[in-house]
Amino acid sequence: MSKPILQLKDASIFQGESLILKNINIEINKGEFVYLIGKTGTGKSSFMKTLYADLPLKEGEGHIVDFDLKNLKEKDIPYLRRKLGVVFQDFKLLTDRTVNDNLLFVLKATGWKDRTEMDKRVEAVLAKVDMKTKGFKFPHELSGGEQQRVAIARALLNDPELILADEPTGNLDPQTSIEVMEVLQDINKNGNTILMATHDYALLLKYPSKTLKCDENEVYEVVQRKS
Numbered sequence: 001m002s003k004p005i006l007q008l009k010d011a012s013i014f015q016g017e018s019l020i021l022k023n024i025n026i027e028i029n030k031g032e033f034v035y036l037i038g039k040t041g042t043g044k045s046s047f048m049k050t051l052y053a054d055l056p057l058k059e060g061e062g063h064i065v066d067f068d069l070k071n072l073k074e075k076d077i078p079y080l081r082r083k084l085g086v087v088f089q090d091f092k093l094l095t096d097r098t099v100n101d102n103l104l105f106v107l108k109a110t111g112w113k114d115r116t117e118m119d120k121r122v123e124a125v126l127a128k129v130d131m132k133t134k135g136f137k138f139p140h141e142l143s144g145g146e147q148q149r150v151a152i153a154r155a156l157l158n159d160p161e162l163i164l165a166d167e168p169t170g171n172l173d174p175q176t177s178i179e180v181m182e183v184l185q186d187i188n189k190n191g192n193t194i195l196m197a198t199h200d201y202a203l204l205l206k207y208p209s210k211t212l213k214c215d216e217n218e219v220y221e222v223v224q225r226k227s
């Protein structure tokens with residue numbers, strides 16, 4: 001079997017001196033769609049931040065897309081993030097430029113040089129999220145759901161080995177949440193591995209999948225009962 005894309009062993013996560021999660025032992029394999037659930041304040045965002053190295057892993061072992069989180073050097077962080085696609089609740093698009101320019105900005109920042117290749121890549125990722133005709137628009141000219149699609153397209157630019165989505169539907173109404181979820185499901189069916197933090201139980205019921213839960217300072221896999 002191939003190596004897991006993410007593996008944490010006896011890991012603990014801290015915010016400053018406060019212990020947020022302890023004894024984490026989990027694995028995510030290529031092609032999986034995994035939810036991370038838990039009440040507000042139980043540590044979902046702290047967990048995600050540790051994975052994209054916004055928080056250091058101080059205790060235990062962590063391996064993600066071939067990087068060792070425990071021994072990660074500051075200079076390695078951009079290379080780790082290139083192998084991850086990160087999607088946030090508040091989209092985080094640059095408001096002063098168009099969708100196309102948002103995506104080109106990321107490609108340039110990650111070392112792409114050939115303009116024709118860059119334009120092709122932008123078109124390809126926008127097509128994946130059904131936004132091919134909206135590249136000329138500014139973020140404020142798009143609905144929340146459309147902005148999140150662009151953010152997902154941005155996450156796909158460098159063909160990431162793992163997509164980390166932290167409450168990607170948190171700012172969206174129920175119908176738009178389902179539409180964005182459909183996009184994530186399609187991307188997963190095409191081979192991308194996804195870890196998605198959410199507290200939207202309606203989505204879990206509609207799209208059941210492997211689920212990790214943060215509760216009382218621990219993270220464990222929960223088994224969904226078939227109703």
Ligand SMILES: Nc1ncnc2c1ncn2[C@@H]1O[C@H](COP(=O)(O)OP(=O)(O)OP(=O)(O)O)[C@@H](O)[C@H]1O
Pocket residue numbers: 015016020038039040041042043044045046047199214
């Ligand atoms: N920058 C920070 N400094 C200190 N403590 C923090 C920081 N960020 C979060 N915390 C604390 O860490 C704990 C977990 O927060 P976290 O944001 O990871 O939870 P969450 O499950 O993602 O919550 P939510 O669903 O509300 O986003 C909380 O007690 C929070 O107060």
